[in-house]
Amino acid sequence: MEEEKRTVRAVERALDVLMCFASGHEWGLTEIAGRVGLHKSTVHRLLATLEDKGFVTRITSTDKYRLGLSVLELSANLSRSDDPSVVLLPEMERLRDQLSETVSLYIRDRVERVRIQAVQSMQAIRRVATVGARLPLSVGASSKVLLAFAEAGVRGNVMSDTAWPVHLDREAFGKQLDDIVATGYATSYEEREPGAAAVSAPIFNRSGKLVAALSVSGPSNRLTPDRMHEFAPAIIEAAHRMGTILE
Amino acid sequence: MEEEKRTVRAVERALDVLMCFASGHEWGLTEIAGRVGLHKSTVHRLLATLEDKGFVTRITSTDKYRLGLSVLELSANLSRSDDPSVVLLPEMERLRDQLSETVSLYIRDRVERVRIQAVQSMQAIRRVATVGARLPLSVGASSKVLLAFAEAGVRGNVMSDTAWPVHLDREAFGKQLDDIVATGYATSYEEREPGAAAVSAPIFNRSGKLVAALSVSGPSNRLTPDRMHEFAPAIIEAAHRMGTILE
DNA sequence: TAACAGAGTTTCATGCAGTGAAACGTATCT
DNA sequence: AGATACGTTTCACTGCATGAAACTCTGTTA
Numbered sequence: 001m002e003e004e005k006r007t008v009r010a011v012e013r014a015l016d017v018l019m020c021f022a023s024g025h026e027w028g029l030t031e032i033a034g035r036v037g038l039h040k041s042t043v044h045r046l047l048a049t050l051e052d053k054g055f056v057t058r059i060t061s062t063d064k065y066r067l068g069l070s071v072l073e074l075s076a077n078l079s080r081s082d083d084p085s086v087v088l089l090p091e092m093e094r095l096r097d098q099l100s101e102t103v104s105l106y107i108r109d110r111v112e113r114v115r116i117q118a119v120q121s122m123q124a125i126r127r128v129a130t131v132g133a134r135l136p137l138s139v140g141a142s143s144k145v146l147l148a149f150a151e152a153g154v155r156g157n158v159m160s161d162t163a164w165p166v167h168l169d170r171e172a173f174g175k176q177l178d179d180i181v182a183t184g185y186a187t188s189y190e191e192r193e194p195g196a197a198a199v200s201a202p203i204f205n206r207s208g209k210l211v212a213a214l215s216v217s218g219p220s221n222r223l224t225p226d227r228m229h230e231f232a233p234a235i236i237e238a239a240h241r242m243g244t245i246l247e
Numbered sequence: 248m249e250e251e252k253r254t255v256r257a258v259e260r261a262l263d264v265l266m267c268f269a270s271g272h273e274w275g276l277t278e279i280a281g282r283v284g285l286h287k288s289t290v291h292r293l294l295a296t297l298e299d300k301g302f303v304t305r306i307t308s309t310d311k312y313r314l315g316l317s318v319l320e321l322s323a324n325l326s327r328s329d330d331p332s333v334v335l336l337p338e339m340e341r342l343r344d345q346l347s348e349t350v351s352l353y354i355r356d357r358v359e360r361v362r363i364q365a366v367q368s369m370q371a372i373r374r375v376a377t378v379g380a381r382l383p384l385s386v387g388a389s390s391k392v393l394l395a396f397a398e399a400g401v402r403g404n405v406m407s408d409t410a411w412p413v414h415l416d417r418e419a420f421g422k423q424l425d426d427i428v429a430t431g432y433a434t435s436y437e438e439r440e441p442g443a444a445a446v447s448a449p450i451f452n453r454s455g456k457l458v459a460a461l462s463v464s465g466p467s468n469r470l471t472p473d474r475m476h477e478f479a480p481a482i483i484e485a486a487h488r489m490g491t492i493l494e
Numbered sequence: 495t496a497a498c499a500g501a502g503t504t505t506c507a508t509g510c511a512g513t514g515a516a517a518c519g520t521a522t523c524t
Numbered sequence: 525a526g527a528t529a530c531g532t533t534t535c536a537c538t539g540c541a542t543g544a545a546a547c548t549c550t551g552t553t554a
Binding site: 006007008010011012014015016018019021022023025044045046048049050052053054055067069070071072073074075076077078080109114116130131132133134 | 253254255257258259261262263265266268269270272291292293295296297299300301302314316317318319320321322323324325327356361363377378379380381
């Protein structure tokens with residue numbers, strides 16, 4: 001159970017400090033110290049280091065910190081030409097134009113999912129999806145897809161993780177996932193956030209491995225359950241086409 | 248001269264390791280160790296920490312490292328609504344449509360410049376500009392703008408920095424900057440990279456402070472010196488309009 | 495105007511945690 | 525088999541990260 005960790009404490013702490021900036025824009029020193037549960041002077045030193053390397057900057061007027069330019073520099077090199085989020089973008093735009101709703105691409109990361117790409121609907125009322133967002137794997141159409149079609153063992157591992165919501169009925173949820181495997185797609189109606197709905201289908205690469213979930217989402221009054229089932233074939237087809245490009 | 252550093256060594260090293268990924272896609276452990284000049288086992292521990300926090304991931308097939316999803320997560324929160332790179336984007340697109348060439352936005356960071364925003368030309372032959380790129384402040388039209396119009400003292404500080412190329416004739420360069428202040432814009436013809444040319448104008452916020460350089464760049468056979476001078480008024484006007492939005 | 499509260503900053507003794515040489519495992523060559 | 529190159533693990537040493545406390549500098553209260 002002890003799981004030896006071969007990591008560097010100071011670095012771990014610094015990265016924790018940095019990750020504060022993933023939610024919310026700017027923070028003061030004491031705020032951050034409270035958030036990560038470290039002493040003021042420790043955080044002060046860590047921030048000085050992060051600042052020196054350009055990972056955070058200070059607002060001159062108020063003394064608060066915000067993300068620095070090094071992060072921008074790194075993010076520029078995030079997407080490579082063999083990256084799904086780049087390769088699949090044209091197909092995602094096609095699907096967006098076809099259905100006129102926001103299209104997102106999700107991958108699973110341990111017990112969460114991450115939106116690695118998104119193209120927005122052009123309609124006045126639209127689902128706005130930010131790339132990079134990290135979301136729970138327990139709710140939402142694409143969550144269910146990422147779990148339902150995952151390799152053997154993943155489903156069990158994830159659901160027995162400490163982060164998994166206890167209140168969820170495993171029996172029923174498992175049944176739901178089996179249904180999704182049978183039909184080939186998942187839907188969610190005001191599941192994660194009120195007023196929003198989504199349809200999602202799995203993308204398998206040429207070796208048949210699940211790599212991502214393709215999801216179409218929009219306001220729940222436009223994406224009614226009926227409408228979502230109408231959309232499903234187009235999404236499944238697009239996801240299939242995308243899969244042939246990968247690997 | 249001694250400049251006490253109140254930073255954490257382990258964190259500095261870890262960030263150095265991370266910044267390897269700003270240039271080039273993926274690296275092996277030994278490669279990185281050589282690059283940052285640290286012992287293999289040290290880098291191994293640092294990478295393990297970075298991996299644990301999701302800042303790097305390993306390619307399963309080859310054992311190389313690449314940037315992880317945490318960087319994506321951070322970069323999602325980089326741009327705020329009051330950020331020049333967001334606010335000025337529509338104006339940049341207008342200018343791109345007007346001139347049909349790639350438009351970039353640069354800010355100065357110490358003795359370098361960073362491209363914080365870019366919109367690409369739609370032409371078949373075009374300048375491709377990646378956001379986040381860090382470039383020298385000694386060459387290029389926008390470099391000269393950022394230096395020429397900088398606050399008092401900046402010019403001297405930068406040119407006496409250790410990173411400043413010694414071979415450059417200070418006298419002549421200073422003269423060139425003065426000319427740029429007089430005319431209000433700068434040009435560069437195959438200065439930084441062969442085959443490329445650019446025109447750049449300063450953006451001042453409402454308090455009259457230089458905040459960025461607006462630059463139009465393209466292939467040098469299309470952006471001839473004559474053509475660039477024709478472009479200048481439109482660029483200056485756009486830069487002025489942008490300035491009124493800021494601060 | 496002094497006293498206070500709340501930020502960020504600096505100092506410094508303490509001991510633990512980061513370090514790197516060396517040994518190890520494991521592939522892919524010749 | 526030997527050789528090379530890579531990632532991994534161990535371990536003794538001591539340098540460096542740590543956090544309590546003192547300090548500064550605001551703006552706010554009495």
